[in-house]
Amino acid sequence: MERDPFVVVGGDAAGLSAASKFRRETNRDVVVFERGQWVSYAHCGLPYFVEGSVDRLTDLLSLSPSDIAERGIDLRRGHEVVAVDPAARTVTVDAGDERFDQPYSELLVATGARATTGDFDASLDGVFTIHGLDSAAALDAYLTAPDAYDPARLGDGPVDEARVTHNAALDPPTRAAIVGGGYVGVEMAEALTARGVAVHLFQRSGHVLQPFGAAVAERVEPHLTERGVTVHTDATVDRLVGDERIEAIVADGERFPVELAVLGVGVRPNTAVLDGTGVARGPNGAIRTDAYGRTSLPAVHAAGDVATARHAVTGTETWIPLGLTANRAGRAVGATVAGDPTPVGDVAGTAVVKAFEMECGRVGIVDEAAAADAGFDPVSETITAGSRSGYYPGGDETTVTLVADRTTGRVLGGAIAGRDRAAIRVDTLATAIEADLTVAELERLDLAYAPPFSPVWDPVLVAAKVVTGKL
Template sequence: MKVIIVGGVAGGASCAARLRRLDETAEILMVERGPYVSYANCGLPYHVGGKIEKESSLMVATEDTFRGQFAIDVRTRCEVVNVSSELKTVELKNHVTGEVTTEKYDKLVLSPGAAPIRPPLPGINLPGIFSVRTVPDARNMREWLDRGAADSSGMNSYTGYQTLMKPKRAVVVGGGFIGLEMVENLVHRGLEVTLIEKLNQVMPPLDPEMAILVERYMTKHGVRLELNDGVAEFRQTADGSLEVLTSSGKAHPADIVILAIGVRPETNLAKMAGIEIGQRGGIRVDEHMRTSNPDIFAVGDAVEVKEFVTGEWSLVALAGPANRQGRIAADVIAGRNSRFRGTQGTSICQIFEAAIAQTGVSEKTLNQIGDTDFEKIYLYPNSHAGYYPGAKMLAIKVIFRKSNGRLLGAQVLGEDGVPKRIDSFAMAIQMGCTVYDLEESELCYAPPFGSAKDPVNFAGMVAADILRGDMPQSHWNVIGNEFLLDVRNPSELAVETVPGAINIPLPELRSRLGELPRNREIFVICRSGQRAYYATRILLQKGFQVRNLAGGMLSRSHAASSH
């Protein structure tokens, strides 16, 4: 059996290595149009920023590794220029020699990835404007950022203009993962950074009230945010620097521009082969990573996959799913019955000293597909035992089914302990767990690492209390004519108040029940929701109609600020 794998990096390289481990007799040819067959493209922003100093650190496996360790024929700087699914052949062009050859296959695996979006805007190809995809991209950016010394004529070799100073101003276009990582790394290099995002929030997969927390971290570190504004044009000024003009008419000066607008699946080869393309624009595959042609598989950023929670088709450009898909394709080619369960979009992004992570489905996605069988909670626990030094507050949003408590999604932001929690939520979602399971989860505890009641347990307990009727809750966006009861201490009201709310501190509540109405529903407010829960329990047992306002004042502050 001869297997040709088009594209390396995550999906193709993992497929090739896995297939060799399963089948010593297969003839495996891996074709990569770039100079490197397997590299850590997720590390490119950190290489640009200098946190990963050596370019060689990004190389996961070389051609020699695949040839010597796996007996795989690897051809870099070699591109597939034609596919014939009828003849089961591919035409390969060697970009070094120009030679075009034809190879037959029994099975073909497409792992072409996704290309950075570069809209046809005026000036988009000016020097100093970069995309982030390959190792050479990162190398070019580093060289541009390190430039500054003029040659003997006083002219800069990049632009042809006299530019004696190193870049000081950067504009990043796009507020997704790559955009935010590039912002952080450019700030790390000492640049003044402006982020332009056409949407009304950064990190589009997040719900808006969680994205606002990310935006606050960025502005705290001096990043200038320009939301609800798209790029219209790029210009070069007389001194060789750049100007980024937006749809609103603003002009942002820059010495370097990073395009992180997003990616688009590369589907040219699939179209050549007559393979089905899905509605989202990616290669349509089944759970075994087979395309509409049974002898052709596809993996990685170019494919459409099912969302694990909703079952909807989705495009997910993440390294973890690409690696798993590569392994699954290899398993199936080798005769095993492996399948891809779907993607949860589990991801994490560093935002200076903090991290933002997510898994499962967001509230806005559920709203978009018309799903109303869900509830959400907000909680703000410490990352570990509060009495142990260094505990940091976590902001957690959890989404679950009202009907049966099944966990649907989670978003976590904080400066400590974020990966541990999002991974726990992610595994719970994949195993079909409910919030009742989160209550009972046995998670590791020692004061430096967590609490006896871990934030994951805490989330399950809060959600289960709601479903059991022990803590009816409501949300800030549905306040109407209810009686608002604030159970915080008077000193806290000096910081922030809610118009129309009556303040009865929790310790005084039992003795002041006569001040509360029995013919109106009462919404209870505190800082984070915990004291309001205690008050809710008291009032319910005293016969009042009462609801806890989810997340308290902490939830109100970022929900009110969301766009």
């Protein structure tokens, strides 16, 4: 008897990674339901399209619908899964002109996350969240003078043409407010500056890039200022002002005239499809999963930005929405459903971000208070060392913060900032965390050395030496 298909809800990183791996391992049917029209795209590339570094919107696509079909995947765009019946093993699908129930043998929920807008009115013209290709296309059109807009920038994808046309007809902004100094905020500050817009960046806490720690912010904030961005920290944005189009924002009682506001205040997991099923939830309401991406419901998996994972340092449940973890978890679930049980892997929150010429990386637990809350006795040191041999041109000071546990010597986390290949050095720390290395073992790693690439003692090794001495 032929089994019901493996059903995937969501046609982006986790969902299509799962479907692709499943089809490589088995001849069984897999159906992917995607409520929108865009599939398999590089969300992290959106600021660079807005900036102009990416020529066409469709350059951000990883797989086209025809590529997906060639893999034997039944992709159905414009099909929204609105309910799941775990007992009957069916999903209810709204296809616009019809609604039907689709049986499944196993189900993967890979619905990702959505941008939040807080208490702000995001319906005003000139107010954007950077989440999805249509939002980037609309902002690109808004930034361009009506007589200069080039529709060829869109490529040939299923763009929301009405939204683009509306924004392309408006006069372009000269002043912008970015609400939130996280990844999106910092990247968009660079993108908008490149488009000739004066930028005010507002961050509610004491420094930008909060997960990277104060030492990184102390390198980034002056660099943003040097490049013309006005940085406001410890600043609360009270409201957006405007009738049909944004005219100003009010922060701590002060009015700032702007014609553009980018809201980068966070994301939340898209879990509504499992509402009413009694599925177990974890941090931020994300769907709780085990080591294999299985939820508390029979034959139902979750992966990507909608799901929890195990933290590599603390061993506890966490929710860290990042691109690699979504792709990796989806691939693992696809293998598991095909018959090869594969763990989704732990997450360490490894992340990098670019702020003009400044590169930043972070991994694990960077904040000492957070490490103490997790039960460790943290020791933290920040050092500055050259990125290359001092006599070789092109080097820059690299700042490294390294956090270890006093009791065990174990590496708990770290952060890096600098202008010469600094961000990629965080991978050494990520590997140390995954391997449960002590800081003394990290110090003894045989890292590559040649004057164009590194000094004899790489900045990561210098940090390890200093922390080892303190321990």
